Amino acid sequence: MYIVVVGGGKVGYYLAKSLLEEENEVLVIEKDARRCSLLTDELVGASILQGDGCEVVYMAEAGMGRADVVIAVTGDDEDNLAVCQVAKHKFSVPRTIARINNPKNEHIFRKLGIDVTVSSTELILSQIEQVLPAQSLFHLLTLRNVGVSFVELEISPTSPALGRPIRELGIPDDSVLPLVIRQGTETIIPFGDTVLEAGDQVIAVTAEASEGALRRILCGDETCSDQVVVREY
């Protein structure tokens, strides 16, 4: 694939390096001349273009018209948005990816037609969330267009779901439990007569609207709902 990366800072540099290792054709556009000479030395096999990646002339010089993917990773959200919009509407690039610095901008970018957004702040938050105790429900994956989430719950010793078969728990019709991991090693594909134990990791696929009900049934609380961070792929 031909991939144009706009922004040659740390994110752009390591991204370009990984993309090169996967045998893509990579071009990096970077404003700063000194940064460009460093990129030219370090990124063997990539093309480096010095210029403002938001400017149509540099985009044309970069061969944006034949790019399969454009990834905008500057530190400014407004620049990343402009890069992706110009790439999409002027050069008909099929896939545009933007780094978002302010997580609040995610829905704006989505509404304005950017295909994929990556928020480092949110990614870090979701990682922190996974190592913090006392969280009863983690989002693993959200399919936003169809309103479905993959979530992981840990059954606590005080869970109201203990000691009864799953079929008697009143799991909502739009939620299923495809997998239980017991004691961190044993995998169980649960059926109606499976009984959950304390410490079980339950993977659930659920309509977003039923998350609260599922949490009540399996964890007995809704207290963590405001701490949940949605991680998207």
Next chain:
Amino acid sequence: MKAVILGCGRTGANLARMLVADGHQVTIIDKERAAFTRLGPDFAGTVVIGIGIDEDVLRRAGIEGAEAFVAVTNGDNTNSMAAQIARDIFGVRRVVCRIYDPLRAEIYHKLGLQVICPTLWGATWIKEVLES
């Protein structure tokens, strides 16, 4: 009319004063407090300090009830992003944005924004003066 102006440079400050003089209710946003000195000591509108592509700042400036939004910071991309937020997130009816780069101005014009490109206007006028 209730108007929100983003960017208190020469254009923004003059526009704000002109609109206030015509009896309109104006709020002007800039990230630098010092920029507001351009409005003069007798400015009868409201000023808000903040980043104009931040929804919370725009809300604080009263964008939710505004009939007009004007983006005239010195950053083309800030202007086009703020204008799209005003139009698509807050549903402001009259949105005007300044874009210096003629090529980007054309793209955003095609995307349906009301774009003012002073570069192209200036060049065209100068050419007319020279050739007249």
